[in-house]
Amino acid sequence: MSDDALLNEIIELAKNRTGKDAVTADTRLYADLGLTGDAAREFLLAFATKHDVDMERLIWLRFFDDEPSISDLMEPAVMLAASVLSPSFAARWQAARDAEREITLAHLADVARAKSWTDPGDAFRRTRGHSPLVIAFSGASVLLMAFFVLLGAAVGYALIAGELGEVNVIALLGVIGVSVLPFFFAFASWRSIERKLASAET
Numbered sequence: 001m002s003d004d005a006l007l008n009e010i011i012e013l014a015k016n017r018t019g020k021d022a023v024t025a026d027t028r029l030y031a032d033l034g035l036t037g038d039a040a041r042e043f044l045l046a047f048a049t050k051h052d053v054d055m056e057r058l059i060w061l062r063f064f065d066d067e068p069s070i071s072d073l074m075e076p077a078v079m080l081a082a083s084v085l086s087p088s089f090a091a092r093w094q095a096a097r098d099a100e101r102e103i104t105l106a107h108l109a110d111v112a113r114a115k116s117w118t119d120p121g122d123a124f125r126r127t128r129g130h131s132p133l134v135i136a137f138s139g140a141s142v143l144l145m146a147f148f149v150l151l152g153a154a155v156g157y158a159l160i161a162g163e164l165g166e167v168n169v170i171a172l173l174g175v176i177g178v179s180v181l182p183f184f185f186a187f188a189s190w191r192s193i194e195r196k197l198a199s200a201e202t
Contacts, residue, residue, distance in 0.1 A: 007109045010047065014105055017043045025106040030064060030126070037067040051112040058117045061199035062099050066192070074145070075189040082193070092197050099200035100126040145182030152179025 007025055014023050018033045029035040035043055040063075048055045060066075083090035101120045111117055155175045 003109070003113075006112055007106065009050070010105050010108050010112065013047060013050070014043070017046065023105065025104065025109070027105050028102040029104075031102055036064040040064045047108060047112070052115060053111055054116040056117070059199050061196050062101055062119070063103055069188070072189070072192070074185050075192060078186060078189045079193055092200070093193075096196050096200040098125070102126050145185065149179050149182055152176065
């Protein structure tokens with residue numbers, strides 16, 4: 001297959017998967033086509049299957065994000081707090097961001113010819129940052145979670161102390177659950193951050 005024919009096949013695959021028409025060799029999967037999460041996985045699986053490419057060396061979080069979850073709202077705040085408290089964490093986080101790259105369709109054509117994954121070079125480094133709106137939502141989510149923790153602690157204490165009448169076990173368990181939930185979200189955010197850090201160290 002000629003180089004032009006191979007590139008055209010990949011462009012058509014991108015058009016079919018995303019529904020976009022303005023697709024060229026320089027089109028980027030993440031920034032231009034908005035591919036990330038499960039949609040990016042499905043696209044790359046279709047690409048690798050069609051062109052018999054070994055994708056084992058691809059490190060996912062250098063190029064895409066995972067599917068969004070509610071714990072993502074806390075991630076910027078958790079990351080910022082960790083960066084302020086630990087300079088070594090801040091350096092590792094910056095290294096993880098510096099390792100991010102954009103994948104163009106032209107690069108996929110090179111990968112298809114080589115039959116195995118190779119990372120794009122420094123010229124394809126991604127530059128992005130959290131928008132003020134994301135930071136604001138993250139801060140608000142942390143404040144809301146803190147409110148639930150304090151409310152749960154106050155209500156739990158009042159129930160145990162008998163200030164709200166007879167102790168209702170179901171109500172007490174519900175209060176405990178609401179109080180623990182923010183810690184679960186913070187833990188999930190931290191695990192996501194750890195995976196991102198590992199993506200630069202692999």
